[in-house]
Amino acid sequence: MEKSKQYTEDRRQRVVDLHKSGSFLGVISKTLIMPRASVKNIIRKHNTLGTVQTLQRSGRQRRKLNxxxxxxxxxxxxxxxxxxxxxxxxxxxxxxxxxxxxxxxxxxxxHGLRGCRARKKPLLQDRHRKAILKYANEHLGSGGGSIMLWGCFAASGTGSLLKIDGTMKREDYLKILQLSLKRSAKNLNLSQN
Structure with a gap:
């Protein structure tokens, strides 16, 4: 169905002229081959605003940021x-x-600039602080040195942490992967893949 806003200004003026001459809505609709609702809307707009011209519609305003x-x-x-x-x-x-x-x-x-929030990290609890302090006090006089560790982690948490004595060889590493990695994956609820 054709909408009233699509009619030309001349056609809308003709609707108003026929209405002023005393024609009924149905007669105007048949004469101009327009839906009765469109005729009614054009007349209502003329009675309210006093014009059949297309007025500026509200819409997107100009940009507020220059x-x-x-x-x-x-x-x-x-x-x-x-x-x-x-x-x-x-x-x-x-x-x-x-x-x-x-x-x-x-x-x-x-502009593709989307915000994000930093992931919340769990705070240290008193038992963590005590364990760290105990470890530090126990190893205060140990001196320098190095230690080799193997560990793993996932989004769901941390896995096993193993101390490696001596030099790690290929066989040692494969053994760690076979035992500790599988156990850690199971504890972290990771899939078989």
Whole structure:
């Protein structure tokens, strides 16, 4: 069905003229071969606004950030990626551009600059601190040296940690992989792959 906004201004004016001359909606609809609802809408618009011209519709407004402010915002994010949107807004306001947080968020999203939160690390508990302090006190006078360790970890946690005595040979390494890696994978709930 054709919508009233698609009719020419002349055709809409003709609807209004026929209505003023006393024609009914059904007669106007048949005469001009238009849906009755379109005729009704054109007449209602004329009675309300006093015109049949196409008026400017509300829509997307002009950009609130000018090109200089946009460059400044991108550069600020690149130099300080930990800056919050609120701080960015304050920085822009200090330079003379006041915009909302949603405008900043939309601008950053349009430029592929998406925020992320650092993964929370578990805090050390008292038992961890005591164990570390105990280990440090026990090994305070041990002097220098080196130690070889083998360990593994995954997103789900840490696996086994083994101390390697002497020089590790190929056979030793394969043995560790066969025993400790499989056990660690099972404890970490990793798949067989």
């Amino acid at each position: 090109q200089t402010a946009e460059h400044r915002l991108v550069r600020t994010v690149q130099l300080n990626p930990w800056m919050t949107k609120k701080e960015m807004g304050q920085d822009l306001e200090a330079s003379g551009s006041k915009v909302s947080l949603s405008t900043i968020k939309r601008f950053l999203h349009d």
